[in-house]
Amino acid sequence: MDKNQPENLQKTFVITGAAEGLGWAITLCLAKKYRAEFVLVDISTEKLRQREAQLRALDVRVRIYTVDLSNYLAVEELVESLRNEYSRVDLLVNNAGITHRSLSSQTSSTVIRKVMVVNYHAPVELTQGLFAGLKAASGCVVNISSMAGWMPVLGRAGYCAAKSALHQYFEVFREEVRNDGVSVLMVYPSFLATAIEQNALAGDGGQARHQRSTVGAVRSPEWMANQILTSLEKGRERWFPKDISLIGAYLYRLAPTTFLKQLRRRFRMELGTTP
Template identity: 30%
Template structure:
Protein backbone atom coordinates (compact mmCIF):
# COMPACT_ATOMS: atom_id res chain seq x y z
CA UNK A 1 0.00 0.00 0.00
CA UNK A 2 1.20 3.48 -0.92
CA UNK A 3 0.39 5.92 1.92
CA UNK A 4 0.59 8.99 -0.33
CA UNK A 5 -2.52 11.18 0.09
CA UNK A 6 -4.19 8.59 2.33
CA UNK A 7 -6.14 9.80 5.34
CA UNK A 8 -5.15 7.89 8.46
CA UNK A 9 -7.16 8.13 11.70
CA UNK A 10 -5.26 7.22 14.89
CA UNK A 11 -6.93 6.66 18.26
CA UNK A 12 -4.97 6.84 21.50
CA UNK A 13 -2.75 9.38 19.76
CA UNK A 14 -1.93 11.49 22.81
CA UNK A 15 0.83 9.23 24.14
CA UNK A 16 2.81 6.03 23.75
CA UNK A 17 2.35 4.00 20.58
CA UNK A 18 -0.31 6.34 19.18
CA UNK A 19 1.92 9.38 19.59
CA UNK A 20 4.83 7.48 18.05
CA UNK A 21 2.75 6.52 15.04
CA UNK A 22 1.60 10.12 14.62
CA UNK A 23 5.20 11.38 14.62
CA UNK A 24 6.39 8.75 12.12
CA UNK A 25 3.37 8.94 9.80
CA UNK A 26 3.54 12.75 9.69
CA UNK A 27 6.79 12.33 7.73
CA UNK A 28 4.77 10.76 4.90
CA UNK A 29 2.68 12.76 2.38
CA UNK A 30 -0.61 11.73 4.00
CA UNK A 31 -3.36 13.28 6.13
CA UNK A 32 -3.68 12.43 9.82
CA UNK A 33 -6.58 12.60 12.24
CA UNK A 34 -5.45 12.36 15.86
CA UNK A 35 -7.91 11.23 18.52
CA UNK A 36 -7.96 10.65 22.27
CA UNK A 37 -9.89 12.12 25.18
CA UNK A 38 -7.43 14.97 25.83
CA UNK A 39 -7.64 17.68 23.17
CA UNK A 40 -4.90 19.83 24.71
CA UNK A 41 -2.43 16.94 24.69
CA UNK A 42 -3.32 16.11 21.08
CA UNK A 43 -2.48 19.72 20.18
CA UNK A 44 0.93 19.25 21.82
CA UNK A 45 1.53 16.09 19.79
CA UNK A 46 0.57 17.93 16.62
CA UNK A 47 3.21 20.58 17.32
CA UNK A 48 5.86 17.84 17.36
CA UNK A 49 4.75 16.45 13.99
CA UNK A 50 5.85 17.28 10.46
CA UNK A 51 3.34 18.61 7.89
CA UNK A 52 1.08 20.07 10.58
CA UNK A 53 -1.23 21.56 7.95
CA UNK A 54 -2.25 18.00 7.10
CA UNK A 55 -3.19 17.06 10.66
CA UNK A 56 -6.66 17.33 12.24
CA UNK A 57 -7.53 16.96 15.92
CA UNK A 58 -10.68 15.02 16.86
CA UNK A 59 -11.26 14.25 20.56
CA UNK A 60 -13.29 11.16 21.44
CA UNK A 61 -14.03 8.85 24.35
CA UNK A 62 -14.04 5.13 23.54
CA UNK A 63 -16.18 4.38 26.60
CA UNK A 64 -19.03 6.20 24.82
CA UNK A 65 -19.09 3.32 22.33
CA UNK A 66 -22.82 3.60 21.57
CA UNK A 67 -22.48 7.17 20.26
CA UNK A 68 -19.48 7.11 17.95
CA UNK A 69 -21.27 7.51 14.59
CA UNK A 70 -21.24 11.33 14.77
CA UNK A 71 -17.51 11.18 15.56
CA UNK A 72 -16.91 9.03 12.47
CA UNK A 73 -18.87 11.54 10.37
CA UNK A 74 -16.66 14.34 11.70
CA UNK A 75 -13.58 12.29 10.84
CA UNK A 76 -14.75 11.91 7.25
CA UNK A 77 -15.46 15.63 7.02
CA UNK A 78 -11.89 16.53 8.05
CA UNK A 79 -10.38 15.57 4.67
CA UNK A 80 -13.37 14.18 2.76
CA UNK A 81 -12.46 10.54 3.32
CA UNK A 82 -10.89 8.09 5.78
CA UNK A 83 -8.68 5.38 4.27
CA UNK A 84 -7.13 3.76 7.35
CA UNK A 85 -8.37 3.54 10.94
CA UNK A 86 -5.65 2.68 13.45
CA UNK A 87 -7.46 1.36 16.53
CA UNK A 88 -4.83 2.04 19.16
CA UNK A 89 -6.74 3.46 22.13
CA UNK A 90 -6.88 1.23 25.18
CA UNK A 91 -5.72 0.44 28.70
CA UNK A 92 -3.82 -2.46 30.26
CA UNK A 93 -4.13 -4.30 33.59
CA UNK A 94 -1.86 -5.59 36.37
CA UNK A 95 -3.78 -7.60 38.97
CA UNK A 96 -4.51 -11.19 39.90
CA UNK A 97 -7.90 -12.67 38.98
CA UNK A 98 -8.84 -13.17 42.63
CA UNK A 99 -8.03 -9.55 43.48
CA UNK A 100 -9.79 -7.96 40.49
CA UNK A 101 -13.28 -6.59 40.95
CA UNK A 102 -15.67 -7.52 38.13
CA UNK A 103 -16.19 -3.80 37.43
CA UNK A 104 -12.56 -3.64 36.25
CA UNK A 105 -13.13 -6.52 33.81
CA UNK A 106 -16.16 -4.60 32.52
CA UNK A 107 -14.12 -1.41 32.11
CA UNK A 108 -11.39 -3.24 30.20
CA UNK A 109 -13.97 -4.75 27.84
CA UNK A 110 -15.69 -1.39 27.35
CA UNK A 111 -12.48 0.44 26.43
CA UNK A 112 -10.33 -2.21 24.75
CA UNK A 113 -13.07 -4.18 22.99
CA UNK A 114 -16.42 -2.39 22.76
CA UNK A 115 -14.88 1.03 22.15
CA UNK A 116 -12.74 -0.35 19.36
CA UNK A 117 -15.51 -2.26 17.61
CA UNK A 118 -17.94 0.62 18.17
CA UNK A 119 -15.66 3.01 16.31
CA UNK A 120 -14.92 0.41 13.63
CA UNK A 121 -18.63 -0.16 13.01
CA UNK A 122 -19.16 3.59 12.88
CA UNK A 123 -16.69 3.97 9.97
CA UNK A 124 -17.47 0.64 8.28
CA UNK A 125 -20.27 1.91 5.99
CA UNK A 126 -17.94 4.66 4.76
CA UNK A 127 -15.37 2.01 3.85
CA UNK A 128 -18.01 -0.14 2.13
CA UNK A 129 -19.34 2.82 0.12
CA UNK A 130 -15.80 3.58 -1.08
CA UNK A 131 -15.03 -0.10 -1.75
CA UNK A 132 -11.78 0.38 0.18
CA UNK A 133 -10.60 0.79 3.72
CA UNK A 134 -8.09 -0.64 6.14
CA UNK A 135 -8.62 -1.45 9.81
CA UNK A 136 -5.32 -1.56 11.70
CA UNK A 137 -6.03 -2.75 15.23
CA UNK A 138 -3.37 -2.67 17.91
CA UNK A 139 -3.99 -5.84 19.87
CA UNK A 140 -1.14 -7.43 21.82
CA UNK A 141 0.80 -10.65 22.07
CA UNK A 142 -1.65 -11.07 24.97
CA UNK A 143 -4.31 -11.40 22.28
CA UNK A 144 -2.57 -14.60 21.15
CA UNK A 145 -1.56 -16.11 24.51
CA UNK A 146 -1.95 -15.15 28.16
CA UNK A 147 0.10 -14.18 31.19
CA UNK A 148 -0.62 -13.74 34.90
CA UNK A 149 -1.84 -10.32 36.12
CA UNK A 150 -3.50 -9.56 32.76
CA UNK A 151 -6.67 -11.71 32.73
CA UNK A 152 -9.18 -9.01 31.77
CA UNK A 153 -6.77 -7.39 29.32
CA UNK A 154 -6.04 -10.75 27.67
CA UNK A 155 -9.77 -11.46 27.44
CA UNK A 156 -10.45 -8.15 25.67
CA UNK A 157 -7.53 -8.57 23.26
CA UNK A 158 -8.47 -12.16 22.42
CA UNK A 159 -11.98 -10.92 21.66
CA UNK A 160 -10.64 -8.36 19.18
CA UNK A 161 -9.06 -11.12 17.11
CA UNK A 162 -12.33 -13.03 16.91
CA UNK A 163 -14.26 -9.93 15.83
CA UNK A 164 -11.81 -8.66 13.22
CA UNK A 165 -11.20 -12.09 11.71
CA UNK A 166 -14.95 -12.24 11.04
CA UNK A 167 -15.06 -8.67 9.70
CA UNK A 168 -12.17 -9.42 7.34
CA UNK A 169 -14.02 -12.40 5.85
CA UNK A 170 -17.39 -10.66 5.60
CA UNK A 171 -15.98 -7.62 3.82
CA UNK A 172 -13.27 -9.07 1.63
CA UNK A 173 -15.74 -8.55 -1.23
CA UNK A 174 -15.67 -4.81 -0.43
CA UNK A 175 -11.85 -4.69 -0.64
CA UNK A 176 -11.59 -3.91 3.07
CA UNK A 177 -8.36 -4.95 4.76
CA UNK A 178 -7.65 -5.87 8.38
CA UNK A 179 -4.22 -5.88 10.01
CA UNK A 180 -3.86 -7.03 13.62
CA UNK A 181 -0.78 -5.55 15.29
CA UNK A 182 0.46 -7.59 18.25
CA UNK A 183 3.06 -5.70 20.29
CA UNK A 184 5.35 -7.37 22.75
CA UNK A 185 7.10 -5.11 25.24
CA UNK A 186 7.35 -1.49 24.08
CA UNK A 187 8.90 1.20 26.27
CA UNK A 188 5.81 3.30 26.99
CA UNK A 189 3.80 4.19 30.10
CA UNK A 190 1.40 1.29 29.50
CA UNK A 191 2.46 -0.41 32.75
CA UNK A 192 2.23 2.81 34.76
CA UNK A 193 -1.28 3.45 33.44
CA UNK A 194 -2.42 -0.16 33.85
CA UNK A 195 -5.46 -0.75 36.06
CA UNK A 196 -5.08 -2.68 39.29
CA UNK A 197 -7.77 -4.78 40.97
CA UNK A 198 -9.59 -1.79 42.47
CA UNK A 199 -9.36 0.37 39.35
CA UNK A 200 -6.45 2.55 40.47
CA UNK A 201 -3.39 2.94 38.25
CA UNK A 202 -0.35 0.76 38.94
CA UNK A 203 1.74 3.95 38.63
CA UNK A 204 5.05 2.08 38.34
CA UNK A 205 7.21 0.83 35.49
CA UNK A 206 8.48 -2.75 35.11
CA UNK A 207 11.81 -3.90 33.72
CA UNK A 208 10.35 -5.90 30.85
CA UNK A 209 8.47 -2.87 29.52
CA UNK A 210 11.41 -0.55 30.12
CA UNK A 211 13.69 -2.90 28.17
CA UNK A 212 11.24 -3.30 25.30
CA UNK A 213 11.41 -1.80 21.83
CA UNK A 214 11.58 1.95 21.55
CA UNK A 215 8.37 3.58 20.39
CA UNK A 216 10.17 4.89 17.30
CA UNK A 217 11.37 1.43 16.23
CA UNK A 218 8.01 -0.12 16.97
CA UNK A 219 6.16 2.55 14.98
CA UNK A 220 8.39 2.05 11.96
CA UNK A 221 7.65 -1.69 12.00
CA UNK A 222 3.92 -1.02 12.27
CA UNK A 223 4.03 1.23 9.22
CA UNK A 224 5.80 -1.50 7.25
CA UNK A 225 3.09 -3.99 8.28
CA UNK A 226 0.42 -1.56 7.10
CA UNK A 227 2.15 -1.01 3.77
CA UNK A 228 2.42 -4.79 3.27
CA UNK A 229 -1.25 -5.22 4.30
CA UNK A 230 -0.33 -8.04 6.65
CA UNK A 231 -3.07 -10.07 8.34
CA UNK A 232 -1.14 -10.07 11.62
CA UNK A 233 2.21 -8.67 12.74
CA UNK A 234 4.00 -9.76 15.90
CA UNK A 235 6.35 -6.96 16.90
CA UNK A 236 8.75 -7.25 19.80
CA UNK A 237 11.86 -9.10 20.91
CA UNK A 238 12.13 -12.74 21.99
CA UNK A 239 8.65 -12.63 23.54
CA UNK A 240 7.11 -12.99 20.05
CA UNK A 241 8.20 -16.63 20.12
CA UNK A 242 5.33 -17.17 22.54
CA UNK A 243 2.89 -17.03 19.62
CA UNK A 244 4.48 -20.05 18.00
CA UNK A 245 4.97 -21.93 21.27
CA UNK A 246 1.27 -21.43 22.02
CA UNK A 247 0.37 -22.87 18.62
CA UNK A 248 2.63 -25.93 18.68
CA UNK A 249 3.76 -26.46 22.30
CA UNK A 250 1.19 -24.87 24.64
CA UNK A 251 2.37 -26.74 27.74
CA UNK A 252 5.94 -25.63 27.11
CA UNK A 253 4.80 -22.02 26.81
CA UNK A 254 2.95 -22.40 30.11
CA UNK A 255 6.17 -23.50 31.80
CA UNK A 256 8.19 -20.65 30.30
CA UNK A 257 5.65 -18.02 31.36
CA UNK A 258 5.47 -19.42 34.89
CA UNK A 259 9.27 -19.24 35.19
CA UNK A 260 9.55 -15.75 33.71
CA UNK A 261 8.07 -13.98 36.74
CA UNK A 262 6.76 -11.25 34.44
CA UNK A 263 4.55 -8.85 36.37
Protein backbone atom coordinates in the same frame (compact mmCIF):
# COMPACT_ATOMS: atom_id res chain seq x y z
CA MET B 1 -1.02 3.80 -0.03
CA ASP B 2 0.23 6.28 -2.62
CA LYS B 3 1.99 9.26 -1.03
CA ASN B 4 1.85 11.14 -4.36
CA GLN B 5 -1.92 11.27 -4.42
CA PRO B 6 -3.33 14.53 -5.91
CA GLU B 7 -4.46 17.21 -3.46
CA ASN B 8 -8.14 16.87 -4.40
CA LEU B 9 -7.97 13.22 -3.38
CA GLN B 10 -6.13 13.83 -0.13
CA LYS B 11 -6.32 10.92 2.24
CA THR B 12 -7.93 10.83 5.68
CA PHE B 13 -6.13 9.01 8.48
CA VAL B 14 -7.94 8.43 11.80
CA ILE B 15 -5.71 7.40 14.71
CA THR B 16 -6.87 6.72 18.27
CA GLY B 17 -4.63 7.09 21.29
CA ALA B 18 -2.68 9.46 19.06
CA ALA B 19 -1.28 11.96 21.55
CA GLU B 20 1.62 9.89 22.87
CA GLY B 21 3.41 6.56 22.73
CA LEU B 22 2.79 4.31 19.76
CA GLY B 23 -0.11 6.40 18.45
CA TRP B 24 2.06 9.50 18.15
CA ALA B 25 4.94 7.51 16.69
CA ILE B 26 2.60 6.10 14.02
CA THR B 27 1.29 9.59 13.28
CA LEU B 28 4.78 11.02 12.77
CA CYS B 29 5.86 8.05 10.69
CA LEU B 30 2.88 8.46 8.37
CA ALA B 31 3.16 12.26 8.23
CA LYS B 32 6.73 11.99 6.92
CA LYS B 33 5.59 9.92 3.94
CA TYR B 34 1.98 10.77 3.10
CA ARG B 35 -0.06 13.86 2.41
CA ALA B 36 -3.23 13.40 4.41
CA GLU B 37 -5.57 15.01 6.89
CA PHE B 38 -4.80 13.46 10.25
CA VAL B 39 -7.69 12.97 12.66
CA LEU B 40 -6.17 12.47 16.11
CA VAL B 41 -8.30 10.99 18.88
CA ASP B 42 -7.18 10.88 22.50
CA ILE B 43 -8.48 11.36 26.03
CA SER B 44 -6.11 14.27 26.80
CA THR B 45 -7.05 17.65 25.33
CA GLU B 46 -3.80 19.26 26.45
CA LYS B 47 -1.63 16.63 24.77
CA LEU B 48 -3.75 16.71 21.63
CA ARG B 49 -3.32 20.46 21.32
CA GLN B 50 0.45 20.05 21.64
CA ARG B 51 0.45 17.45 18.87
CA GLU B 52 -1.81 19.59 16.72
CA ALA B 53 0.66 22.48 16.97
CA GLN B 54 3.58 20.19 16.13
CA LEU B 55 1.88 18.85 13.03
CA ARG B 56 0.74 22.27 11.83
CA ALA B 57 4.34 23.43 12.14
CA LEU B 58 5.17 20.66 9.67
CA ASP B 59 2.40 21.88 7.33
CA VAL B 60 0.26 18.82 8.07
CA ARG B 61 -3.51 19.12 8.09
CA VAL B 62 -4.93 17.93 11.39
CA ARG B 63 -8.14 17.73 13.40
CA ILE B 64 -8.29 16.70 17.04
CA TYR B 65 -11.06 15.03 19.03
CA THR B 66 -10.97 14.58 22.80
CA VAL B 67 -12.82 11.33 23.49
CA ASP B 68 -12.97 8.88 26.37
CA LEU B 69 -13.27 5.61 24.45
CA SER B 70 -14.54 3.82 27.55
CA ASN B 71 -17.74 5.88 27.19
CA TYR B 72 -19.93 4.33 24.49
CA LEU B 73 -21.98 7.52 24.08
CA ALA B 74 -18.78 9.47 23.41
CA VAL B 75 -17.78 6.87 20.81
CA GLU B 76 -21.17 7.21 19.12
CA GLU B 77 -20.77 10.99 19.01
CA LEU B 78 -17.29 10.65 17.55
CA VAL B 79 -18.51 8.30 14.83
CA GLU B 80 -21.35 10.65 13.93
CA SER B 81 -18.99 13.64 13.75
CA LEU B 82 -16.51 11.79 11.54
CA ARG B 83 -19.20 10.48 9.22
CA ASN B 84 -20.54 14.00 8.78
CA GLU B 85 -17.06 15.44 8.18
CA TYR B 86 -15.43 12.77 5.98
CA SER B 87 -16.95 10.82 3.12
CA ARG B 88 -13.88 8.59 2.93
CA VAL B 89 -11.51 7.11 5.48
CA ASP B 90 -8.30 5.74 4.01
CA LEU B 91 -6.80 4.51 7.25
CA LEU B 92 -8.27 3.79 10.67
CA VAL B 93 -5.67 2.95 13.32
CA ASN B 94 -7.29 1.47 16.42
CA ASN B 95 -4.34 2.08 18.71
CA ALA B 96 -5.84 3.33 21.98
CA GLY B 97 -5.60 0.77 24.74
CA ILE B 98 -5.59 0.21 28.45
CA THR B 99 -4.31 -2.65 30.57
CA HIS B 100 -4.31 -3.82 34.17
CA ARG B 101 -1.80 -5.58 36.39
CA SER B 102 -3.80 -7.49 38.95
CA LEU B 103 -4.80 -11.04 39.74
CA SER B 104 -8.14 -12.01 38.23
CA SER B 105 -9.54 -12.91 41.65
CA GLN B 106 -8.65 -9.43 42.90
CA THR B 107 -9.84 -7.40 39.91
CA SER B 108 -13.18 -5.60 40.04
CA SER B 109 -15.77 -6.10 37.33
CA THR B 110 -15.55 -2.35 36.65
CA VAL B 111 -11.89 -2.69 35.66
CA ILE B 112 -12.60 -5.73 33.47
CA ARG B 113 -15.41 -3.88 31.70
CA LYS B 114 -13.27 -0.79 31.10
CA VAL B 115 -10.40 -2.85 29.69
CA MET B 116 -12.81 -4.72 27.42
CA VAL B 117 -14.59 -1.58 26.22
CA VAL B 118 -11.43 0.35 25.30
CA ASN B 119 -9.53 -2.57 23.76
CA TYR B 120 -12.36 -4.39 22.02
CA HIS B 121 -15.71 -2.60 21.85
CA ALA B 122 -14.35 0.80 20.81
CA PRO B 123 -12.31 -0.53 17.83
CA VAL B 124 -15.28 -2.60 16.68
CA GLU B 125 -17.72 0.31 17.01
CA LEU B 126 -15.39 2.73 15.22
CA THR B 127 -14.83 0.29 12.39
CA GLN B 128 -18.53 -0.45 12.02
CA GLY B 129 -19.45 3.22 12.21
CA LEU B 130 -16.86 4.32 9.65
CA PHE B 131 -17.26 1.35 7.33
CA ALA B 132 -18.96 3.33 4.55
CA GLY B 133 -16.00 5.73 4.47
CA LEU B 134 -13.51 2.88 4.56
CA LYS B 135 -15.29 1.16 1.69
CA ALA B 136 -15.42 4.38 -0.36
CA ALA B 137 -11.65 4.76 0.00
CA SER B 138 -10.76 1.05 -0.26
CA GLY B 139 -9.26 1.79 3.13
CA CYS B 140 -7.37 -0.19 5.73
CA VAL B 141 -8.05 -0.87 9.40
CA VAL B 142 -4.98 -1.30 11.58
CA ASN B 143 -5.61 -2.86 14.97
CA ILE B 144 -2.94 -2.79 17.65
CA SER B 145 -3.55 -6.10 19.35
CA SER B 146 -1.00 -7.96 21.48
CA MET B 147 0.71 -11.30 21.87
CA ALA B 148 -1.44 -11.44 25.00
CA GLY B 149 -4.28 -12.24 22.62
CA TRP B 150 -2.46 -15.41 21.59
CA MET B 151 -1.21 -16.71 24.92
CA PRO B 152 -1.97 -16.15 28.61
CA VAL B 153 -0.06 -13.46 30.49
CA LEU B 154 -0.46 -13.76 34.24
CA GLY B 155 -1.91 -10.74 35.99
CA ARG B 156 -3.59 -9.59 32.75
CA ALA B 157 -6.70 -11.80 32.47
CA GLY B 158 -8.98 -8.96 31.36
CA TYR B 159 -6.43 -7.62 28.89
CA CYS B 160 -5.79 -11.07 27.41
CA ALA B 161 -9.54 -11.60 27.02
CA ALA B 162 -10.00 -8.24 25.26
CA LYS B 163 -7.12 -8.77 22.84
CA SER B 164 -8.28 -12.32 22.11
CA ALA B 165 -11.73 -10.97 21.26
CA LEU B 166 -10.18 -8.28 19.04
CA HIS B 167 -8.20 -10.94 17.18
CA GLN B 168 -11.18 -13.19 16.57
CA TYR B 169 -13.53 -10.42 15.50
CA PHE B 170 -11.21 -8.88 12.94
CA GLU B 171 -10.02 -12.19 11.52
CA VAL B 172 -13.67 -12.85 10.65
CA PHE B 173 -14.29 -9.24 9.60
CA ARG B 174 -11.35 -9.25 7.16
CA GLU B 175 -12.74 -12.15 5.17
CA GLU B 176 -16.27 -10.78 5.18
CA VAL B 177 -15.23 -7.41 3.72
CA ARG B 178 -12.42 -8.56 1.44
CA ASN B 179 -14.60 -8.15 -1.66
CA ASP B 180 -15.53 -4.63 -0.51
CA GLY B 181 -11.91 -3.57 -0.89
CA VAL B 182 -11.37 -2.96 2.83
CA SER B 183 -8.21 -4.51 4.29
CA VAL B 184 -7.16 -5.29 7.86
CA LEU B 185 -3.68 -5.33 9.38
CA MET B 186 -3.52 -7.00 12.77
CA VAL B 187 -0.43 -6.04 14.80
CA TYR B 188 0.66 -8.30 17.68
CA PRO B 189 3.46 -6.62 19.68
CA SER B 190 4.87 -8.15 22.83
CA PHE B 191 6.10 -5.42 25.21
CA LEU B 192 6.56 -1.77 24.19
CA ALA B 193 8.00 1.15 26.15
CA THR B 194 4.76 3.15 26.17
CA ALA B 195 2.46 4.77 28.72
CA ILE B 196 -0.05 1.90 28.58
CA GLU B 197 2.06 0.05 31.14
CA GLN B 198 2.83 3.17 33.17
CA ASN B 199 -0.92 3.81 33.41
CA ALA B 200 -1.92 0.20 34.05
CA LEU B 201 -4.87 -0.23 36.39
CA ALA B 202 -4.79 -2.05 39.69
CA GLY B 203 -7.59 -4.41 40.58
CA ASP B 204 -9.51 -1.68 42.41
CA GLY B 205 -9.29 0.74 39.49
CA GLY B 206 -6.38 2.77 40.86
CA GLN B 207 -2.92 2.80 39.33
CA ALA B 208 -0.88 -0.40 39.50
CA ARG B 209 2.25 0.24 41.56
CA HIS B 210 4.23 -2.97 41.34
CA GLN B 211 6.85 -3.39 38.63
CA ARG B 212 5.72 -5.23 35.54
CA SER B 213 7.20 -8.51 34.36
CA THR B 214 7.98 -8.91 30.67
CA VAL B 215 8.52 -11.58 28.04
CA GLY B 216 10.78 -10.83 25.09
CA ALA B 217 12.42 -7.56 24.12
CA VAL B 218 10.89 -4.23 25.18
CA ARG B 219 10.80 -2.19 21.97
CA SER B 220 10.44 1.54 21.40
CA PRO B 221 7.23 2.96 19.89
CA GLU B 222 9.27 4.42 17.02
CA TRP B 223 10.63 0.98 16.13
CA MET B 224 7.11 -0.45 16.20
CA ALA B 225 5.68 2.39 14.10
CA ASN B 226 8.23 1.71 11.36
CA GLN B 227 7.35 -1.98 11.41
CA ILE B 228 3.69 -1.08 10.98
CA LEU B 229 4.36 1.30 8.09
CA THR B 230 6.45 -1.33 6.31
CA SER B 231 3.68 -3.90 6.80
CA LEU B 232 1.10 -1.47 5.41
CA GLU B 233 3.17 -0.72 2.34
CA LYS B 234 3.70 -4.43 1.69
CA GLY B 235 0.01 -5.19 2.09
CA ARG B 236 0.52 -7.58 4.98
CA GLU B 237 -2.44 -8.79 7.01
CA ARG B 238 -0.62 -9.68 10.24
CA TRP B 239 2.56 -8.65 12.03
CA PHE B 240 4.21 -10.77 14.74
CA PRO B 241 7.36 -10.07 16.75
CA LYS B 242 10.34 -12.23 15.90
CA ASP B 243 11.44 -12.80 19.48
CA ILE B 244 10.91 -15.09 22.45
CA SER B 245 7.24 -14.11 22.79
CA LEU B 246 6.45 -15.72 19.42
CA ILE B 247 8.31 -18.85 20.52
CA GLY B 248 6.24 -18.71 23.69
CA ALA B 249 3.00 -18.61 21.71
CA TYR B 250 3.99 -21.78 19.85
CA LEU B 251 5.14 -23.44 23.06
CA TYR B 252 1.80 -22.66 24.69
CA ARG B 253 -0.02 -24.48 21.90
CA LEU B 254 2.35 -27.45 21.74
CA ALA B 255 3.23 -27.87 25.43
CA PRO B 256 0.92 -25.70 27.55
CA THR B 257 1.93 -27.24 30.88
CA THR B 258 5.60 -26.46 30.26
CA PHE B 259 4.79 -22.95 29.06
CA LEU B 260 2.62 -22.12 32.07
CA LYS B 261 5.23 -23.45 34.49
CA GLN B 262 7.82 -21.13 32.97
CA LEU B 263 5.33 -18.25 32.98
CA ARG B 264 4.61 -18.68 36.69
CA ARG B 265 8.33 -18.56 37.38
CA ARG B 266 8.83 -15.39 35.31
CA PHE B 267 5.80 -13.64 36.79
CA ARG B 268 6.25 -14.83 40.38
CA MET B 269 6.66 -11.27 41.66
CA GLU B 270 3.27 -10.24 40.29
CA LEU B 271 1.74 -13.42 41.66
CA GLY B 272 3.12 -12.63 45.09
CA THR B 273 5.11 -15.87 45.25
CA THR B 274 8.76 -16.73 45.80
CA PRO B 275 11.02 -18.94 43.68
